[in-house]
Amino acid sequence: xxxxxxxxxxxxxxxxxxLKSANLEVIPGEIHxxxxxxxxxxxxxxxxxxxxxxLDAGSISLNDLPISFSSPDEARKNGVAPVFQDxxxxxxxxxxxxxxxxxxxxxxxVSHLQAxxxxxxxxxxxxxxELPVLRMIDLARALSHDPEIxxxxxxxxxxxxxxxxxxxxxxxxxxxxxxxxxxxxxxxAEVESICDRATVLRDGIDVDTFATDEGSxxxxxxxxxxxxxxxxxxxxxxxxxGSEQIxxxxxxxxxxxxxxGVSFTxxxxxxxxxxxxxxxxxxxxxxxxxxxxxxxxxxxxxNGEPVKFxxxxxxxxxxxxxxxxxxxxxxxxxxxxxxxLAVTTFRKIRSWGKIxxxxxxxxxxxxxxxxxxxxxxASQVRQLSGGNQQKVTxxxxxxxxxxxxxxFDPTRGIDVGTKAQIYALMREFADQxxxxxxxxxxxxxxxLVCDRAIIIYEGKIQGELPIxxxxxxxxxxxxxxxxxxxxxxxx
Amino acid sequence: xxxxxxxxxSWTIGITILFLILGFWRSQxxxxxxxxxxxxxxxxxxxxxxxxxxxxxxxxxGGINLAIGAEALLINCLTAKFxxxxxxxxxxxxxxxGLLASVAVGVLTGWIIGASGIADIVVTLAxxxxxxxxxxxIFPIPGGGTNAHFAQLITGGxxxxxxxxxxxxxxYLLIWAxxxxxxxxxxxxxxGSNKDAAFLSGVDVKTTRIKLxxxxxxxxxxxxxxLTCVTKSGSAIITISNxxxxxxxxxxxxxxxxxxxxxxxxxxxxxxxxxxxxxxxIMLGYGIDPAYSQIIQGTLTISVVLVGGWLxxxxxxxK
Numbered sequence: 001x002x003x004x005x006x007x008x009x010x011x012x013x014x015x016x017x018x019l020k021s022a023n024l025e026v027i028p029g030e031i032h033x034x035x036x037x038x039x040x041x042x043x044x045x046x047x048x049x050x051x052x053x054x055l056d057a058g059s060i061s062l063n064d065l066p067i068s069f070s071s072p073d074e075a076r077k078n079g080v081a082p083v084f085q086d087x088x089x090x091x092x093x094x095x096x097x098x099x100x101x102x103x104x105x106x107x108x109x110v111s112h113l114q115a116x117x118x119x120x121x122x123x124x125x126x127x128x129x130e131l132p133v134l135r136m137i138d139l140a141r142a143l144s145h146d147p148e149i150x151x152x153x154x155x156x157x158x159x160x161x162x163x164x165x166x167x168x169x170x171x172x173x174x175x176x177x178x179x180x181x182x183x184x185x186x187x188x189a190e191v192e193s194i195c196d197r198a199t200v201l202r203d204g205i206d207v208d209t210f211a212t213d214e215g216s217x218x219x220x221x222x223x224x225x226x227x228x229x230x231x232x233x234x235x236x237x238x239x240x241x242g243s244e245q246i247x248x249x250x251x252x253x254x255x256x257x258x259x260x261g262v263s264f265t266x267x268x269x270x271x272x273x274x275x276x277x278x279x280x281x282x283x284x285x286x287x288x289x290x291x292x293x294x295x296x297x298x299x300x301x302x303n304g305e306p307v308k309f310x311x312x313x314x315x316x317x318x319x320x321x322x323x324x325x326x327x328x329x330x331x332x333x334x335x336x337x338x339x340x341l342a343v344t345t346f347r348k349i350r351s352w353g354k355i356x357x358x359x360x361x362x363x364x365x366x367x368x369x370x371x372x373x374x375x376x377x378a379s380q381v382r383q384l385s386g387g388n389q390q391k392v393t394x395x396x397x398x399x400x401x402x403x404x405x406x407x408f409d410p411t412r413g414i415d416v417g418t419k420a421q422i423y424a425l426m427r428e429f430a431d432q433x434x435x436x437x438x439x440x441x442x443x444x445x446x447x448l449v450c451d452r453a454i455i456i457y458e459g460k461i462q463g464e465l466p467i468x469x470x471x472x473x474x475x476x477x478x479x480x481x482x483x484x485x486x487x488x489x490x491x
Numbered sequence: 492x493x494x495x496x497x498x499x500x501s502w503t504i505g506i507t508i509l510f511l512i513l514g515f516w517r518s519q520x521x522x523x524x525x526x527x528x529x530x531x532x533x534x535x536x537x538x539x540x541x542x543x544x545x546x547x548x549x550x551x552x553g554g555i556n557l558a559i560g561a562e563a564l565l566i567n568c569l570t571a572k573f574x575x576x577x578x579x580x581x582x583x584x585x586x587x588x589g590l591l592a593s594v595a596v597g598v599l600t601g602w603i604i605g606a607s608g609i610a611d612i613v614v615t616l617a618x619x620x621x622x623x624x625x626x627x628x629i630f631p632i633p634g635g636g637t638n639a640h641f642a643q644l645i646t647g648g649x650x651x652x653x654x655x656x657x658x659x660x661x662x663y664l665l666i667w668a669x670x671x672x673x674x675x676x677x678x679x680x681x682x683g684s685n686k687d688a689a690f691l692s693g694v695d696v697k698t699t700r701i702k703l704x705x706x707x708x709x710x711x712x713x714x715x716x717x718l719t720c721v722t723k724s725g726s727a728i729i730t731i732s733n734x735x736x737x738x739x740x741x742x743x744x745x746x747x748x749x750x751x752x753x754x755x756x757x758x759x760x761x762x763x764x765x766x767x768x769x770x771x772x773i774m775l776g777y778g779i780d781p782a783y784s785q786i787i788q789g790t791l792t793i794s795v796v797l798v799g800g801w802l803x804x805x806x807x808x809x810k
Contacts, residue, residue, distance in 0.1 A: 052691065071690075071693060071695070073692075086688075087688075088687075088688045088691030088692055089688060089692070090677075090680065090689060091684055091685055091688070092680060092683070092684035092685075092752075092753035093753070097677045100674065100677055101674065101681055101693070101694065102692050102693055
């Protein structure tokens with residue numbers, strides 16, 4: 001018996017077809033993964049299921065009864081509770097008022113939260129709570145409605161490992177109670193270990209459904225990419241280790257309690273990986289290097305010359321480009337790809353008066369080509385998929401030119417195909433003699449693209465690992481601050 | 492973790508101090524300061540305070556109503572026209588009809604904004620012209636009046652300032668206080684704070700906006716009736732409604748309402764509207780040109796917002 005049955009659902013937004021004909025069957029007591037590259041239609045399908053939007057064709061039934069929700073509230077009342085990537089909590093009001101707004105039972109909510117090992121003051125203004133905790137709160141709120149079907153959209157993407165483990169435990173428990181979970185994730189290893197079955201969407205059609213077991217990772221990737229099959233990550237080109245010239249030298253950088261005595265160097269022609277758990281001070285480090293924030297102490301040298309950044313433009317003048325973790329802060333959402341790519345070059349092209357569009361066009365089209373940006377929705381970047389938006393933020397620095405690119409978790413929530421393209425691009429930058437400083441929350445991606453890695457824990461450099469020793473297990477231990485690791489050169 | 496709330500509280504404390512200083516100043520200025528003088532001050536404040544409450548509510552809900560002064564003006568003209576020379580009961584009925592009319596205008600405004608998708612500021616700018624136009628058609632020559640006993644419901648008798656004070660306190664206690672606790676109230680904060688999250692939390696954004704403008708209209712209606720009772724007349728003059736609208740926005744901002752929506756309460760704006768009343772009155776007491784009081788009011792508004800912004804920044808840093 002199917003718990004939930006989605007039958008040939010279609011949905012178009014204007015001329016853009018988001019779903020052609022999607023099918024999904026979830027049986028009671030299973031964790032079902034919904035997979036697909038960016039733009040495959042996962043989000044649209046979940047929006048239809050949760051009453052955020054309506055379907056054009058097809059049908060959905062829950063426990064053999066046809067359903068069609070006209071609002072998220074209705075979906076919740078009928079046992080379908082989603083937890084979205086961006087927690088659906090109102091930032092300016094207290095947590096208690098948020099619960100009241102969604103008619104959530106306070107006692108149930110608190111007990112779910114306690115089961116997660118979290119205690120939160122309900123009178124706290126919601127917007128002041130950190131994102132990982134906010135996601136757990138959103139999850140606890142969803143659980144308080146005793147959902148038949150729990151939908152978790154990329155919930156583990158920004159969670160520290162301990163919280164992610166709790167989420168997994170909750171999913172298991174939910175499953176044990178004979179209810180089901182729809183789990184959306186880009187972390188294939190996670191899918192393989194947690195989920196019972198998986199459905200893969202591609203171009204708005206379900207292309208494959210199968211039981212997950214050992215080795216299904218490859219099958220997932222193949223069906224996600226279809227004929228455009230390619231390895232997960234581009235194999236590393238000849239490493240640019242040859243160069244021993246140092247581009248950036250950071251010494252004793254300190255920022256309050258969050259960063260203390262951070263020293264490291266970035267060589268020319270290398271991709272330096274930075275491994276850390278969420279919130280170990282890496283965000284501050286990136287902001288300082290990008291000129292967004294002034295450090296309390298320490299020095300930065302570029303090409304051996306001491307520099308003091310007072311404004312991001314000072315960093316840009318030193319050919320340091322910054323790709324921030326939140327794509328939304330970097331992009332001009334209502335403007336075209338073209339303008340978004342050119343925005344940092346305006347200085348170069350002409351600072352006052354009319355922008356010379358011929359020279360701009362050349363730079364921009366070069367960037368679009370080299371990054372393989374999908375330009376179908378070229379008029380407004382907010383219509384692009386996450387992966388393509390990320391390419392635009394990187395492409396911006398390709399058009400400007402840079403010596404060092406600071407990439408803060410550039411592949412979060414991005415499909416494997418685009419990931420591979422982005423990493424191949426980084427290797428290309430390094431081979432051209434540029435440098436990349438890469439922070440990624442996905443540890444196993446570090447050995448695939450980096451030349452060496454530094455580890456930050458509680459605002460301090462914990463050590464440096466040569467690439468041969470950067471296997472996931474070693475990194476995992478190191479980012480947790482476990483001392484005495486073999487091969488960890490204490491800096 | 493509670494810095495935001497602390498900021499709100501410190502803002503209210505700030506505006507209260509400003510209110511006390513100016514109040515003391517004004518009391519020193521007058522040869523005699525007693526019940527009658529307090530009553531005069533409150534009566535001068537009632538229309539603007541009620542309007543400030545309506546505007547603040549709308550701003551909390553993520554909107555802004557540039558027609559709120561016009562709405563009050565329309566109700567002022569309607570009531571002054573039809574209450575003139577009538578009995579108490581008749582005037583009371585007219586007042587109720589006036590309130591219904593202003594709520595209806597609010598409903599219509601909220602509906603237009605939701606249905607058209609045009610920004611609040613544009614829609615209400617347009618409706619402000621329409622509403623003032625209607626008022627001018629209905630009531631071309633200033634005048635009219637009201638039943639004397641009915642007017643005393645707001646103006647009170649003798650030197651007691653209890654009734655004028657209740658004219659502000661009752662709407663606050665009977666509309667705002669229960670609204671703040673209700674689901675509709677939370678929904679108003681929600682759509683002002685983050686529309687998408689509000690929608691995902693099950694809020695019907697369009698209906699909530701209509702309710703928001705309807706309640707805002709109710710406050711504007713009260714304000715219009717208060718104006719009729721205080722001035723015993725009505726006048727359809729566009730400069731009056733424009734000044735009233737701008738003062739209501741100024742009172743909201745001074746009172747700690749974030750123009751970005753989702754933040755604030757109605758207590759601050761009420762005190763702020765008294766502050767706004769005091770500045771020209773005190774200046775006038777010194778025989779200073781009213782033009783200067785405009786400059787001072789503007790400077791004060793910017794200074795307060797600057798200090799508020801600085802406090803917020805500090806709260807964020809220390810987080």
